[in-house]
Amino acid sequence: MDAREKILEAATDLLAEASVADVSTRAVCEAAGVGAPMLYRLFGDKAGLLAAVVDRGFEAYLASKRAARPSDDPVADLRSGWDNHMRFALEHPNHYRLMYSPELTVPPAAAREAHALLHGILERCAAAGRLTVPPALATQMIMSANVGAALSVLTRPEQYPDPGFSERLRDAVLDSVTRPSSDAPDGQEGDGDRAVPVAAATLAARLRAAQSPFFTPAESALLGQWLDKLSSG
Template identity: 60%
Template sequence: MDTRTRILHAAADLLARSPEADVSTRAVCEAAGVGAPVLYRQFGDKEGLLAAVVDFGFEQYLAGKRAAVPSDDPVRDLRDGWDNHVAFALENPNFYRLMYSPGLSTPPAAATEAHQLLLAVLERCAAAGRLRVTPQLAAQMVMPANAGVALLLITRPTVYTDAAQVSTRVREAVVTAVVTPQAPARPDRAVVPGGEVAVAAANLGALLSTLSDSPLSTAETGLLLEWLTRLADRPTTG
């Protein structure tokens, strides 16, 4: 085991057992058997160490998500992703709290990758004709809600005593807000004004990016995507 990995193991172990969800560099140095100059040479400062520890702690979780085989139902995968996210937070509360700590000015790479993996699922939902908004906007709605529920469940367990029920209800509210019903809308069915246009624009935008032999130029594609995004993100009325 190299020095960097030994320090990360020591810091991760201390973090997992810390009642304050924090560790001191002195304690990490003692546990890893290294001097402070070695730690700072590897990570720059304490913030750099903590960001690296979060990435280290999330690696197994993210590895599982990377290796997951997509099902034939992207909406089900969206729900499963939400549940797995909350389960990881409940099992690893200190790592999770640290990832979203305002004390870290630079978000850990794990947070960025988790967002990109969510976006990939939402793009599949759009390609299947199931999104009401663009994948980008849907991700901006789903991730904060998912993280917010997870943080509340681990920081306020005496208030939110039924974690599964709370998580499921919020999940379904968010999924309903970004996903269309399974059955396609009939032309004679009453719909919210502008709603069908937004859905169609979001889905066409997702499909456009999958074309390998588009007849449009790069500039034309970019312009069309801009128009579709405006239509998809346009608030409906009613």
């Protein structure tokens, strides 16, 4: 095991045992059997070390999301993704709280990848005509709500005793940005005020996915910009 892996393993073990989502570099160096200069040479500073620890801790979770096969219902995939996110947070509380700590000045790559994976599912929702807002906005809304719910339950469990809280919030958020499939019973497809935004979001997603030969890159970019504005309502 090389020095980098020793340091990461020691920091991971200390973080799992800590009462708060933080570890000291001195404790990490002692546990790994290395000097402070080695730690700073490999990770730059404490923030760099903690970001690497977060990425290491999230690797198995993200690997499972990368390997997940899309179902025929992208909205169902959103629900599963929300539940998996909450499950990981509750099973790895210190890694999770550290990932979203304002003191972590180095943004973990895991946070960016989780955001990108969610955005990919929402692009599928839009292409299927199931999204009522642009995918980028829906990604921000869902991720903010999912992370907020997880952190609330982790940091203030006494205020969130209802085991159904996460599912209720999930359904409320997803219902606000998605619509039933086209084969839904009459009267459940959504009101007419949303017809243009939904159609625009669908066309914009299909334009991004298709890379149509009928438009130049500049024309595609302009059309995409117009459609995104229309989909914003």
